[in-house]
Ligand code: SF4
């Protein structure tokens with residue numbers, strides 16, 4: 860299940876850096892969770908980090924995004940595969956030509 864942040868959020872900034880999936884960002888008035896990125900921390904931690912840290916307990920399950928643990932694991936694998944695919948191996952640079960010699964007159 861993806862989680863969501865309610866309007867009880869006091870914008871304390873604690874949860875955003877703790878999210879391993881970068882699913883939390885500032886919304887118009889308070890923080891929000893991108894359901895496409897939230898795996899409920901499955902694949903990273905045993906417990907949802909944002910829920911553990913939130914001082915006002917305003918992060919319930921998003922009823923619009925009820926997912927099984929298996930689905931969350933697949934989402935985690937998709938997100939991880941995406942980050943691996945995004946890394947490009949270093950290109951082989953062509954050897955620089957030798958400096959032109961201007962010998963002879
Ligand atoms: S449950 Fe985990 S993945 Fe989902 S928003 Fe919270 S910290 Fe991020």
Ligand code: SF4
Pocket residue numbers: 864867868869870871872873874875890909912913914915916917918
């Ligand atoms: S930890 Fe809770 S109160 Fe703080 S920004 Fe996140 S959702 Fe809002």
